Amino acid sequence: MLDANVKAQLKGYLVNITQPIELVASLDDGAKSREMLGLLEDIVSLTDKATLIRKDDDKRKPSFMIRRAGTDIGVRFAGLPMGHEFTSLVLALLQVGGHPSKAAQDLIEQVKNLDGDYAFETYFSLSCQNCPDVVQALNLMAVLNPRISHTAIDGALFQEEVDARKVMAVPTIFLNGDVFGQGRMELEQIVAKLDSGAVARAAEKIAQKEAFDVLVIGGGPAGAASAIYAARKGIRTGIVAERFGGQVMDTMGIENFISVSHTEGPKLVAQLEQHVKDYDVDIMNLQRAEKLIPAATEGGLHEVVLASGASLKARSVILSTGARWRQMNVPGEDEYRNKGVAYCPHCDGPLFKGKDVAVIGGGNSGVEAAIDLAGIVAHVTLIEYDSQLRADAVLQRKLASLPNVRVITSALTTEVLGDGGKVIGLTYKDRNSDTSHVIDLQGIFVQIGLVPNTEFLTEAVALSPRGEIEVDHRGGTSVPGVFAAGDATTTPFKQIIIAMGEGSKAALSAFDYLIRLAPADAAPQEAQATAQAA
Missing domain, CATH: 3.50.50.60 (FAD/NAD(P)-binding domain)
Structure with missing residues (x-):
């Protein structure tokens, strides 16, 4: 699973584990489970402090728990924590294994003293650069306080679950079954939301x-x-x-x-x-x-x-x-923010796999977003207010080569349409003919500057x-x-x-x-x- 260079680096980190850990895997017969098993086998081959256990009893497969041996202290990953989340995996291995965190001591004590039972779930995507901060913060909290648990879930891998819980932006955090927050949050922010006196x-x-x-x-x-x-x-x-x-x-x-x-x-x-x-x-x-x-x-x-x-x-x-990010300032945009209206294609794109989306804006950011999304979603409609795209020529050539992209110029987006829970389309006005049109879609990525x-x-x-x-x-x-x-x-x-x-x-x-x-x-x-x- 891991190449030789990554193994060598990981082995150097794992020497910092001071307490035995168990990697408790819950797998099925799928390809991702085989990949996860390979990853876990690589980890246990690099340190004598880790043991691999197969239980296959978790509701999410593939998933695995990193647990401190003989205790309930641990964190769970549902999906393969690679890409941006590989650092989260390494830190979890170390911290569950007894290696101290570099967080401020007063903040650590604040987490330890939180009074309550907190079951966190975080939906992430492997291409999201904001997700690791949330995953790492909640993992640390679960290690520090036995009344806190955390499961990090790859939204792209558990698409049915994402759809059922109406997760349309990452990271999305659930606490005890209810939405706790969306977007990048640091440890201090999460603790402040739980500890009412922290801000004062x-x-x-x-x-x-x-x-x-x-x-x-x-x-x-x-x-x-x-x-x-x-x-x-x-x-x-x-x-x-x-x-x-x-x-x-x-x-x-x-x-x-x-x-x-x-x-x-x-x-x-x-x-x-x-x-x-x-x-x-x-x-x-x-x-x-x-x-x-x-x-x-x-x-x-x-x-x-x-x-x-x-x-x-x-x-x-x-x-x-x-x-x-500049907003469109049209009806429905605020109502459906993080419910189909998004501003980070790298973060949220994987949640729209196989769906139809629009990108608003024909500059470099908009065209780059359309190119990236075209490899994930079913179809991309790029809408530009001007009569022509403003992106660099090399980007425009790449965009034109993609079969699942449509470009509409001289168009003004006038409304985001939704069904009360999620985006279902948008309306735009043709600036040449002054006629209105409706596009059916499930996501809108706004890229119109700052x-x-x-x-x-x-x-x-x-x-x-x-x-x-x-x-x-x-x-x-x-x-x-x-x-x-x-x-x-x-x-x-x-x-x-x-x-x-x-x-x-x-x-x-x-x-x-x-x-x-x-x-x-x-x-x-x-x-x-x-x-x-x-």
Whole structure:
């Protein structure tokens, strides 16, 4: 099942198992069961701490449980945890086998102290880059607390179950039989939903923090670069992020990051976060900024109010709030979000195997989505508002070669149709003839660009008509001491590498702003040295 290189790497990890584990398999005569058996046999051949047991008694086949020998501590995978989930498998083997987690100790204690019986089920797809975070978080919780159980289910393998439970987006989490959440969730978020006092405690802790020299709002490439450059100057730096990594977490393949020929969004985000942690940066993740109150006078403290009710103060602020998927804003879109309306073809595409879907948008993202989906679904209809597609020529040629794709141009989507539980079609208007048409389908993937996350800044800094933060050549905004970088700004070309450069520039500009405000004897040592060198 596993090739020699993967086996060698896995064997190196498995030496960290300290307590015996059992791989309890529930299989049938199908091809996937044979693959799973091969995978489990490979694992037990690599460590003397693992034993394979056949029970074939679970309702889902193929599935297997990783169980700590002599206990009820364990997690279950229904399906083959390969692709993006292979890391989840490795971590589960280690953690069930007694290897400690790297999660914060206070968070671990919080999980151990949860009072209640929690049976979690997570539906994932092997191509979903957001699913491993959820699977790994819930697996860890099941290892830490005996009253928590977790089963990770490959939705593409258990299609009838997915249809019966109306799962149309991954990851989808069920708790004790009811929907608990959808989309990427980190351990802190899951625990906070279970522990009602967690948000208040976090807010109280944040409110006690002293003022920062530089406070970065947003944890994408621009925010990470800003934090690193600021911290390297030896000044007090904090970063507040609703989701560290931002939109990059939803990016499957990255092939234009100079010096790195290929990487994936979640991998790059993990490297960014680790790089930030290499410095003395106060990272406040899972915190959404709701208001910026600029300083009353130049040189005063700016205030950032968070959704939790806490507020932070800083001598300078860098806004790197990024952008999110643009919505169609038509009737039915909100009602059927995650019920057939989706925004991540890589994540949710496998759930629509053999079905008819539409892709809205004829740019690179839309055409790439249509190409990817064509290999999974029965038929793809690509709908573009303009009179022609806007994607690169090479993508258009590939699209035109696919037999199960139809392209409709000069079309305006006007409504998402559903039966109350799921999408059943859409209507569009032909912009040439002004006639309306209906397409019967089961899924709609929206790929029409991004909108900046700047709604909370409308009264704080100058914004363009598109809602972007207006910045000068130094990253400065209309407010002294407030800088901005990345996809939320008027800087053209929304690219990861450009966002990083703009974030670095904003941090250097903030540092320059601070040293010109501070008297020489109060400036940081490096600030003095820099001023003297200049």
